Amino acid sequence: MKVLxxxxxxxxxxxxxxxxxxxxxxxxANVKFSMxxxxxxxxxxxxxxKEAGATAEIIVVSIGPAQAQETLRSAxxxxxxxxxxxxxEDAVEPxxxxxxxxxxxxxxxxxxxxxxxxxxxxxxxxxxxxxxxxLDWPQGTFASKLVLEDGRAVVTREIDGGLxxxxxxxxxxxxxxxxxxxxxxxxxxxxxxxxxxxxxxxTPADFGVDVSPRLVTLKVEAPRQRKAGVKVADAAQLFDKLxxxxxxx
Amino acid sequence: xxxxxxxxHDNAGLAAATLSTVTAAVQLASGPVHILVAGRAxxxxxxxxxxxxxxxxxxxxxxxxxxxxxxEPLTALIVGLAEGYEAILAPANTFGKNVLPxxxxxxxxxxxxxxxxxxxxxxxxxxxxxGNALATVQSKDRRKxxxxxxxxxxxxxxxxxxxxxxxxxxxxxxxxxxxxRDVARSERPDLxxxxxxxxxxxxLGSKENFQLMEQLADTLGAAIGASRAAVDxxxxxxxAQVGQTGKIVAPELYIAVGISGAIQHLAGMKESKVIVAxxxxxxxxIFQIADYSLVGDLFVELPKLCKxxxxxxxxxx
Ligand SMILES: Cc1cc2nc3c(=O)[nH]c(=O)nc-3n(C[C@H](O)[C@H](O)[C@H](O)COP(=O)(O)OP(=O)(O)OC[C@H]3O[C@@H](n4cnc5c(N)ncnc54)[C@H](O)[C@@H]3O)c2cc1C
Ligand SMILES: Nc1ncnc2c1ncn2[C@@H]1O[C@H](COP(=O)(O)O)[C@@H](O)[C@H]1O
Numbered sequence: 009m010k011v012l013x014x015x016x017x018x019x020x021x022x023x024x025x026x027x028x029x030x031x032x033x034x035x036x037a038n039v040k041f042s043m044x045x046x047x048x049x050x051x052x053x054x055x056x057x058k059e060a061g062a063t064a065e066i067i068v069v070s071i072g073p074a075q076a077q078e079t080l081r082s083a084x085x086x087x088x089x090x091x092x093x094x095x096x097e098d099a100v101e102p103x104x105x106x107x108x109x110x111x112x113x114x115x116x117x118x119x120x121x122x123x124x125x126x127x128x129x130x131x132x133x134x135x136x137x138x139x140x141x142x143l144d145w146p147q148g149t150f151a152s153k154l155v156l157e158d159g160r161a162v163v164t165r166e167i168d169g170g171l172x173x174x175x176x177x178x179x180x181x182x183x184x185x186x187x188x189x190x191x192x193x194x195x196x197x198x199x200x201x202x203x204x205x206x207x208x209x210x211t212p213a214d215f216g217v218d219v220s221p222r223l224v225t226l227k228v229e230a231p232r233q234r235k236a237g238v239k240v241a242d243a244a245q246l247f248d249k250l251x252x253x254x255x256x257x
Numbered sequence: 258x259x260x261x262x263x264x265x266h267d268n269a270g271l272a273a274a275t276l277s278t279v280t281a282a283v284q285l286a287s288g289p290v291h292i293l294v295a296g297r298a299x300x301x302x303x304x305x306x307x308x309x310x311x312x313x314x315x316x317x318x319x320x321x322x323x324x325x326x327x328x329e330p331l332t333a334l335i336v337g338l339a340e341g342y343e344a345i346l347a348p349a350n351t352f353g354k355n356v357l358p359x360x361x362x363x364x365x366x367x368x369x370x371x372x373x374x375x376x377x378x379x380x381x382x383x384x385x386x387x388g389n390a391l392a393t394v395q396s397k398d399r400r401k402x403x404x405x406x407x408x409x410x411x412x413x414x415x416x417x418x419x420x421x422x423x424x425x426x427x428x429x430x431x432x433x434x435x436x437x438r439d440v441a442r443s444e445r446p447d448l449x450x451x452x453x454x455x456x457x458x459x460x461l462g463s464k465e466n467f468q469l470m471e472q473l474a475d476t477l478g479a480a481i482g483a484s485r486a487a488v489d490x491x492x493x494x495x496x497a498q499v500g501q502t503g504k505i506v507a508p509e510l511y512i513a514v515g516i517s518g519a520i521q522h523l524a525g526m527k528e529s530k531v532i533v534a535x536x537x538x539x540x541x542x543i544f545q546i547a548d549y550s551l552v553g554d555l556f557v558e559l560p561k562l563c564k565x566x567x568x569x570x571x572x573x574x
Contacts, residue, residue, distance in 0.1 A: 021521070025389040034390050046502075102358070103367045126502055131385055132370045137328065137358035146432040147328055149355050152495065162436065166495045167351045168449075168504070173436035174327075180432075186485060186502065187495060222367035226380065226393040234527060237548035243561035246533065246551050247569075254531045254548065256453070256510040257477065257566065 009063045009178075011054045012118040013088065014109055015047040015070050017079040018129040031227040043079045046124025048086075049184040052191040053154060054122050055087035062156045063120070065089045069112050071100050077207060084202035085194035091207040096219065102130070104212070104219040106138035111215040113143060118179065120161065125150050125183040136183035146176040152187040258378055259288040261316075261338060263331070263347040263356065266294060266302035273450045274348035276309065276412035281405045282346050283311035283413070285375050291316055293338065293424070295331055297324040303421050310416035317421050322428040325435045326352055332359040334426040339364055339400065343378075349404035350449070350504075361402035368402045369394060373409040387501040387524040407449065408507035408528060441494060448497065451480035454508045456499055456526070459486035460515020460536065460555055467492040469559050470514065476566035482506060482526075484516045500525035515555050518543025535559065 019025060019034070020042040026035045043051075054066045068083040070076040071094045080091035094108050113121055121143075123136035140147035148154070148163030152171065155162040161176045166185045194202070212219045240246045250257045260282040265272040275292075282290045290311055294303040295318040303317040316338065322330040335356075339345060345360060347353030349371040361368035373391070374382040380395045381403070448454060455477065457470040467487065474481050483493035485500060499506055501524035511529035516522060518534070518541055526532070527546055534547035537554050544550040551558055 019386070024520070025386040027390045034386060101367050103362060103365070106362060128501070129386055130370075131387070131501065132368070133354050134358035134361070134368050134370060137355065138362035138368075140328075141332065141359040141362035147355075147359070148433075149328075150351060165351075167438075168496055169438070169440040170494060170496050171439040172325075173438070175434040175436050177432040185495075187489065222396065222398050223369065224395045224397065226395055228385075229391050229393075231384070231388060231391050234532075234546040236545050237532075237550065239550045239552065242553065243551070243558045243565060246549055246558075247562060247565040249549055250510070250531075250533070251569070254510075256531050257569075 009119045010065045010067060010116055011057065011063045012109065012113050012116065012121045013047070013050045013054050013066060013068045013083065014105070014123045014135065015051065015068050015079050015083050016044040016124070016127050017041050017070060017072050017076040018044045018127055021045055021128055027228055027230040031229060033225070033228050041075065043082050044124050044127050046126055046184050048191040049186070049188050050122040050124055051083045051086045051088060052189045053184060056189065057156065058087065067092065067112070067116055067118070069094065069109060071096065071105050071108055073097050080207055081202050082194065084205045085199045086192060087198070090205055093207065093209045094212060094215070095209055096212055098219065099221070100219050101221055101223060102132045102134035103138055103222065104217060105135050106142055107217045108212060108215055109135070109139050110142040111217060120179060121181045123181060123183050125185055136181050140181035143179070143181070145179050145181050147181045147183070148174055148176050149183045150185040151182050152185050154182055154188065258286055258343040259341060260286040260290050260344045260346060261342040262290065262292045263335060263345065263353065264292050264294045264302065264306055265348055265350070265352045266296060266299060268296045268299045269301050271302055271305045273412060273447060274350050274407045277407035277410040278346050278348045278405045279309050279312060279413040280410040281372070281375065285344055285378065287378065289313035293318065293335065295323040295334055297321050307419040307421055308415040308417055309413045309419070311413060312417050312419045315419050315421040316424045318424050318426070320425065320428060322431065326356070327433050328356045328359050329433060330428050330431070331356050332363060333429050335360045336363050337426040338424065342400070344401040344403060346403045346405055349406050353404045357402055357404055364400055364402065366398040366400055366402045367396065368404065369396060370404050371406045372403055373406045387520050388527065389520065406505060408505050445474060446478065446480045448480040448482055449504055449506055451508055453477045453479035453510045454482050454506050454529070455479045455512040455514065456482035456484065456516060457487050457493065457514050458484035458516030459490065461487060461492055464492045472563045473512070473559060476563050484522050513543050513547070514559060516543055517541050518546070
């Protein structure tokens with residue numbers, strides 16, 4: 009069984025993101041980029057399935073600029089087998105990403121797609137569900153556990169009220185939540201090996217997908233900043249302030 | 258512009274998130290607002306929807322296929338109804354986020370996720386980068402598919418008398434099977450709508466120590482939240498996680514205990530009215546946004562605070 013994993017290159021989660029003064033977006037110059045953390049979890053899950061003998065090949069796909077090759081190499085170093093970069097300098101919206109992933113999934117005859125639940129830059133939380141729709145596959149979103157058995161994917165999902173378990177006929181789309189696993193660090197030998205693994209570079213046009221945006225960003229602003237308040241000496245003073253100053257208790 | 262709201266409900270009643278979504282829908286609509294209540298024996302929830310102010314019609318889809326809110330049959334139902342609406346809204350919670358992108362893809366529309374404000378019929382404000390930036394986006398799609406950040410819109414009130422109309426759609430072959438739910442029943446208020454939220458972090462140190470948060474919550478009638486680190490370590494359940502990738506809360510009072518204040522956590526709580534932080538590290542970033550900062554050992558301060566609160570008989574949540 010072939011597994012498709014989507015990995016996005018995003019500003020590293022530790023970076024303090026700043027809005028550009030001209031309101032055109034956020035500052036990306038001299039900023040560290042990394043693999044979207046939910047996609048690291050997706051790669052890790054695919055590698056574990058492979059190690060357990062449940063899958064044959066892991067194909068990682070990224071849509072983005074030339075530098076996304078580094079993101080794909082990281083995924084290869086974690087244990088993915090081969091990579092596809094669909095190269096474009098333009099920001100690609102989740103709908104277009106889902107269309108491209110659909111084309112790859114069909115071309116490759118993939119039976120399972122593991123997608124991050126959310127990219128931490130656009131915070132859209134859409135792509136996996138859109139991919140499932142376009143492929144007409146069932147979806148197991150926000151997964152904290154995945155078990156493949158009898159041709160089905162049994163998925164435990166993190167929902168607002170707690171946990172839900174569903175059983176999906178394969179092929180299916182899974183989106184990862186934080187508790188699915190703890191991604192490994194790639195070892196030095198594996199990083200070296202990853203350099204020799206195949207990485208194909210294509211373009212959206214190769215798939216005949218129109219990636220022009222549907223949403224126009226008119227401006228990007230910094231949110232209202234909260235100011236630090238006052239220090240209280242101890243629990244007694246805190247209680248007093250909450251009661252008589254803030255009047256919230 | 259006619260607007261359709263996908264209701265979240267448990268057949269017996271509407272989720273609070275639905276009420277906020279209706280407010281956003283009424284604000285957006287220049288024509289009628291309809292609510293879709295899809296469920297199994299959901300007539301009580303439909304009746305509640307019919308009482309909401311600004312709602313003209315309730316569409317009730319009663320079918321066992323909708324019982325667990327699965328995305329696949331709901332999507333087929335909504336796509337079938339979409340022709341009559343210029344916008345389709347759902348709450349930006351695990352229910353709405355699961356279903357609506359699927360709808361958007363089949364309608365070939367870019368979803369606008371997690372809006373916090375409506376600027377005009379095609380322009381919206383939404384947070385990106387964990388709330389480090391607010392983007393104003395204009396949709397070029399003829400039909401808008403939108404999820405709504407519920408803390409940004411007040412709940413709709415019961416002031417209407419809408420008509421209810423049955424609707425149905427072909428149910429696709431079920432390829433998802435419900436296995437079970439592990440949903441903790443709690444006497445506490447709902448985290449996303451509670452007046453007071455007390456959240457614990459890694460500083461609590463263990464699941465046993467996390468009991469201290471229960472005591473604090475008891476004295477305040479509060480809901481209990483947690484940081485990701487506390488959830489990952491098993492101190493608190495997954496549904497307590499507050500933050501960029503957890504729940505968004507905006508209570509009157511938020512008390513963060515043993516939480517450092519990572520940007521991903523702040524994303525979920527910085528719109529709270531009054532923020533209190535208790536942390537032994539005076540450099541902890543949480544203090545940069547707290548209204549009241551208590552630098553100290555939580556194991557010393559928390560029991561004292563609980564004692565003061567319980568002896569004063571603090572307001573119930
Ligand atoms: C993709 C991604 C998504 C994420 N999503 C979220 C999210 O939604 N929500 C979220 O919360 N986090 C999220 N995180 C994690 C986030 O980056 C932080 O790691 C996390 O919030 C830290 O939790 P914490 O503050 O409890 O732990 P820590 O950062 O370890 O802080 C513990 C604090 O407790 C204090 N402390 C220790 N002992 C005591 C004591 N005895 N008395 C008083 N204070 C004490 C310490 O001084 C410290 O400040 C996410 C991370 C990633 C990468
Ligand atoms: N440009 C991209 N390249 C590869 N994968 C992507 C891209 N955009 C989104 N994804 C995948 O879709 C997930 C959810 O992204 P989003 O819907 O944008 O929040 C990510 O975690 C990735 O797995």
